[in-house]
Amino acid sequence: MANTKRLVMIGNGMAGVRVIEHVLKLAPGVYDITIFGSEPHPNYNRIMLSSVLAGGTELSDIVINDWDWYRDNGIQLYAGHTVTSIDPVRRKVVSHLGIEAEYDVLLIATGSSAFMLPIPGADKEGVIGFRDIKDCQIMQEASLTYKNAVVIGGGLLGLEAARGLLNLGMDVTVVHSNAHLMNRQLDKAASAMLKRELEAQGMKFLLQKQSERIHGKKRVKSLSFADGTEIEADLVVMAVGIKPNHQLARDAGLSVNRGIIVNDFMETSHPDIYAVGECTEHRGIAYGLVAPLYEQGAVLAKRLAGVDTEGYTGSITSTKLKVSGVDVFSAGQYDEPPGTRSMKYQDELEGVYKKIVLRDDKLVGAVLFGETGDGASLFSLIRKGESVRGREKELLLGFAPGGAASSGKEDHLAELADDEVICGCNGVTKGAIAEAILTKGCNSVGAIKACTKASASCGGCKPEVEGLLKLYLGDAAAAPVKEGICGCTTLNRDEIVAEIKRMGLKTVKEVMNVLEWSQPEGCSKCRPSLNYYLGMLWPIEYKDEKESRFTNERYHANIQKDGTFSVVPRIYGGVTSPSELKKIAEVAERFEVPLVKFTGGQRLDLLGVKKEDLPRMWEELDMPSGHAYGKMLRTVKTCVGNTFCRFGTQDAMGMGIRLEKEFERMNAPAKVKLAVSGCPRNCAEATIKDFGIVAIDGGWELHVGGNGGVHVRATDLLCVVKTDDEVVEWAGAFLQLYRENATWNERTSIWVERVGLDYIKKALENAEERKALYGRIRTSIDQIADPWQEITQSRDLRKNFESLVPAQAVQN
Numbered sequence: 094m095a096n097t098k099r100l101v102m103i104g105n106g107m108a109g110v111r112v113i114e115h116v117l118k119l120a121p122g123v124y125d126i127t128i129f130g131s132e133p134h135p136n137y138n139r140i141m142l143s144s145v146l147a148g149g150t151e152l153s154d155i156v157i158n159d160w161d162w163y164r165d166n167g168i169q170l171y172a173g174h175t176v177t178s179i180d181p182v183r184r185k186v187v188s189h190l191g192i193e194a195e196y197d198v199l200l201i202a203t204g205s206s207a208f209m210l211p212i213p214g215a216d217k218e219g220v221i222g223f224r225d226i227k228d229c230q231i232m233q234e235a236s237l238t239y240k241n242a243v244v245i246g247g248g249l250l251g252l253e254a255a256r257g258l259l260n261l262g263m264d265v266t267v268v269h270s271n272a273h274l275m276n277r278q279l280d281k282a283a284s285a286m287l288k289r290e291l292e293a294q295g296m297k298f299l300l301q302k303q304s305e306r307i308h309g310k311k312r313v314k315s316l317s318f319a320d321g322t323e324i325e326a327d328l329v330v331m332a333v334g335i336k337p338n339h340q341l342a343r344d345a346g347l348s349v350n351r352g353i354i355v356n357d358f359m360e361t362s363h364p365d366i367y368a369v370g371e372c373t374e375h376r377g378i379a380y381g382l383v384a385p386l387y388e389q390g391a392v393l394a395k396r397l398a399g400v401d402t403e404g405y406t407g408s409i410t411s412t413k414l415k416v417s418g419v420d421v422f423s424a425g426q427y428d429e430p431p432g433t434r435s436m437k438y439q440d441e442l443e444g445v446y447k448k449i450v451l452r453d454d455k456l457v458g459a460v461l462f463g464e465t466g467d468g469a470s471l472f473s474l475i476r477k478g479e480s481v482r483g484r485e486k487e488l489l490l491g492f493a494p495g496g497a498a499s500s501g502k503e504d505h506l507a508e509l510a511d512d513e514v515i516c517g518c519n520g521v522t523k524g525a526i527a528e529a530i531l532t533k534g535c536n537s538v539g540a541i542k543a544c545t546k547a548s549a550s551c552g553g554c555k556p557e558v559e560g561l562l563k564l565y566l567g568d569a570a571a572a573p574v575k576e577g578i579c580g581c582t583t584l585n586r587d588e589i590v591a592e593i594k595r596m597g598l599k600t601v602k603e604v605m606n607v608l609e610w611s612q613p614e615g616c617s618k619c620r621p622s623l624n625y626y627l628g629m630l631w632p633i634e635y636k637d638e639k640e641s642r643f644t645n646e647r648y649h650a651n652i653q654k655d656g657t658f659s660v661v662p663r664i665y666g667g668v669t670s671p672s673e674l675k676k677i678a679e680v681a682e683r684f685e686v687p688l689v690k691f692t693g694g695q696r697l698d699l700l701g702v703k704k705e706d707l708p709r710m711w712e713e714l715d716m717p718s719g720h721a722y723g724k725m726l727r728t729v730k731t732c733v734g735n736t737f738c739r740f741g742t743q744d745a746m747g748m749g750i751r752l753e754k755e756f757e758r759m760n761a762p763a764k765v766k767l768a769v770s771g772c773p774r775n776c777a778e779a780t781i782k783d784f785g786i787v788a789i790d791g792g793w794e795l796h797v798g799g800n801g802g803v804h805v806r807a808t809d810l811l812c813v814v815k816t817d818d819e820v821v822e823w824a825g826a827f828l829q830l831y832r833e834n835a836t837w838n839e840r841t842s843i844w845v846e847r848v849g850l851d852y853i854k855k856a857l858e859n860a861e862e863r864k865a866l867y868g869r870i871r872t873s874i875d876q877i878a879d880p881w882q883e884i885t886q887s888r889d890l891r892k893n894f895e896s897l898v899p900a901q902a903v904q905n
């Protein structure tokens with residue numbers, strides 16, 4: 094593009110990408126943008142990692158900008174690339190995979206890393222920080238094998254990690270060096286109440302403990318302390334603060350202290366090199382919360398767009414602990430240094446504690462425990478810095494339910510100026526939310542979230558957003574507002590499916606237009622779900638929209654953390670042959686596959702494959718896709734059954750192979766796994782599968798709704814049948830009932846609990862209905878070709894893989 098400047102950004106995290114979002118709006122077409130990010134993911138909401146660890150949230154739920162966003166905005170993204178050097182003279186950066194990028198403007202947004210205590214044994218297996226997706230995965234995997242988790246650090250991160258590990262079923266002890274928890278956010282009274290509450294949830298604490306040494310051969314076994322005591326540990330999570338990632342800047346000669354030193358316009362000591370986020374130090378402060386970083390980002394974006402700005406002058410911060418069942422809020426001055434006065438309210442029975450701290454009639458701090466609904470309002474007063482003389486009691490007790498002086502939250506919100514920030518995480522003002530409600534028709538928290546991003550991160554501002562809804566829409570908002578499948582619509586799954594059927598809508602775009610989506614392009618939640626519903630409803634006419642699928646499903650292979658892919662061919666029922674194994678081995682050798690591994694589902698995983706090699710590998714393997722990447726039928730695990738096992742009563746392998754051939758290529762709301770055991774000893778673990786078959790004398794037990802993942806659930810017994818044909822028919826009917834009624838992304842374990850086993854039994858016991866369901870699943874599956882074959886046989890489709898050079902670098 095003529096006259097465009099080359100903007101290169103190092104770091105694909107929250108602060109940096111927020112700057113790019115602003116720049117795209119303020120100065121479209123001005124920059125040719127390249128981003129390098131060490132993590133092999135698109136930009137995601139790091140704040141929400143606590144929810145991912147605690148369960149119920151997946152990476153796809155926390156992605157802020159999906160791969161399409163980069164592509165649609167012409168951004169060259171090198172995901173999985175760590176920049177290893179900056180050359181300020183030649184104005185270029187180099188990544189660890191050798192990619193060079195020249196810049197006119199360089200933006201460093203490298204964030205920070207977990208601070209790891211430099212104690213002996215800290216390098217052992219099982220000792221980690223909590224900073225990214227990978228750490229979440231390590232903790233989730235450890236919880237499957239190990240019992241004792243120790244979290245060092247009783248701050249925000251440590252407690253959120255500890256709660257997540259409890260959810261994963263581990264025995265968790267938090268080791269804290271201070272005498273009270275969250276000592277950087279809470280006073281002693283609130284801290285004591287917090288400790289009691291967390292103990293009631295099952296967390297254990299060791300306070301005033303100095304960790305001295307981590308023991309164990311290869312993997313951690315225990316942790317010992319300066320006082321000579323020791324605790325068993327299979328997993329140690331260090332959450333003792335963060336250290337800004339500034340080495341790259343230091344090596345390039347930039348001024349660095351705790352972080353990269355920046356002025357009020359986020360300029361570093363070098364011309365045309367800017368820095369933003371946790372990697373920076375501004376007026377002596379390195380921030381570790383997202384709200385100030387977004388404030389920095391807004392200033393920097395204006396600077397880059399040539400828009401006037403007064404500069405960034407620093408932030409007062411507020412925090413909210415994200416542990417369900419415990420409400421803790423802290424803002425500004427949380428203790429009472431000389432020159433301040435405080436007012437406190439404590440109700441031990443109700444578990445409520447409130448404190449406000451004042452200096453010269455101004456509110457300078459607040460600590461809330463138990464009732465935190467007024468947090469954002471108090472924070473806004475702290476930021477304003479105006480006199481609150483005469484209103485102190487009202488501030489302490491006033492806004493919350495049960496408060497003495499009830500001026501009401503809406504009254505308070507009404508008094509706020511339009512430029513007051515309501516959502517600190519995303520820098521959204523009252524004026525922006527008012528505009529969304531009054532002129533853009535947003536009438537739910539979800540719609541406001543989609544339109545403005547308010548409440549999209551920690552969720553701490555949700556009470557204020559609800560208050561504004563009530564303020565502007567009155568009683569209309571007092572009624573519980575229906576939440577849609579995502580922020581783009583207020584319609585839920587059943588309403589959407591009904592409307593698609595009623596109006597005969599046939600494409601994703603059509604659904605969005607006709608059902609009046611608030612975002613014309615939809616989002617990463619609704620697009621794949623609409624694609625699924627349409628395919629399920631119109632199996633013959635509907636053409637799958639590849640662009641509405643996630644990367645793995647688009648490339649028919651699982652993307653790995655280094656940007657390579659894994660290839661899993663289908664091995665029916667886990668039964669293979671020497672010639673098939675030889676073929677796989679030869680292909681693995683020919684393509685120099687770095688790792689070959691058996692999966693938990695009895696197949697072979699070829700890991701570390703370059704994207705451009707995928708079609709040729711599939712061709713040479715000449716086997717069907719194992720669909721290890723999609724919301725589809727994954728595996729049918731089998732035991733040897735009566736073919737070899739002396740306990741076996743039925744042919745488990747034969748049944749497994751038959752079922753896998755019957756239902757392979759089946760699209761579903763979520764992944765589906767089956768297993769067949771040849772007798773009630775159940776070696777194939779059929780009772781933790783979506784559909785499990787266990788042989789008994791003279792028949793088969795059919796089990797449904799099991800799950801062996803993070804949320805383990807044993808199956809419910811659906812029925813007992815006699816013949817193999819009946820097994821296939823019931824399995825097909827059950828899977829189709831699930832396909833037709835579950836919400837996209839809902840596993841059978843959740844769906845079965847939601848609709849109830851009785852509903853499923855009733856639907857399937859009717860032979861006519863069962864046969865009809867079976868007929869419909871067959872029709873659906875018969876329309877779908879094997880994706881690997883489809884790609885290898887089409888020159889156009891192959892090009893999608895071949896044209897992507899450097900293949901492993903570019904994810905968009």
Ligand SMILES: Cc1cc2nc3c(=O)[nH]c(=O)nc-3n(C[C@H](O)[C@H](O)[C@H](O)COP(=O)(O)OP(=O)(O)OC[C@H]3O[C@@H](n4cnc5c(N)ncnc54)[C@H](O)[C@@H]3O)c2cc1C
Pocket residue numbers: 103104105106107108109129130131132139140141142143174175176177202203204205223224225250253338341369370371372380381382383384386413415518551
């Ligand atoms: C579990 C958890 C929960 C949190 N909860 C909250 C919360 O509730 N509220 C809140 O305000 N804050 C919270 N935070 C803090 C918040 O996430 C951070 O303040 C924010 O993410 C910092 O944004 P950033 O862009 O500066 O850094 P990051 O989001 O860390 O992004 C930096 C990116 O740069 C990449 N990078 C680093 N070096 C290089 C290199 N050389 N080349 C290429 N890429 C590189 C990193 O891999 C990273 O992806 C939480 C943090 C964690 C870990």
Ligand SMILES: NC(=O)c1ccc[n+]([C@@H]2O[C@H](COP(=O)([O-])OP(=O)(O)OC[C@H]3O[C@@H](n4cnc5c(N)ncnc54)[C@H](O)[C@@H]3O)[C@@H](O)[C@H]2O)c1
Pocket residue numbers: 210245246247248249250251253268269270271274275276277302303304332333334335380381382412413414415
């Ligand atoms: N809800 C939220 O806002 C939230 C959640 C998670 C993380 N974060 C942010 O992520 C960053 C990291 O969080 P964090 O909790 O690690 O940092 P932190 O600095 O807030 O807390 C670290 C805690 O560890 C304790 N500690 C220090 N050395 C220790 C030692 N040797 N042994 C035991 N305890 C020790 C400190 O007393 C402190 O309370 C912070 O910037 C935090 O603000 C915020």
Ligand code: SF4
Pocket residue numbers: 732733734735738739740741742745770771772773774775776777
């Ligand atoms: S489940 Fe029964 S038949 Fe199958 S391997 Fe185990 S003991 Fe043998």
Ligand code: FES
Pocket residue numbers: 515516517518519547548549550551552553554555
């Ligand atoms: S304050 Fe965190 S999402 Fe609004």
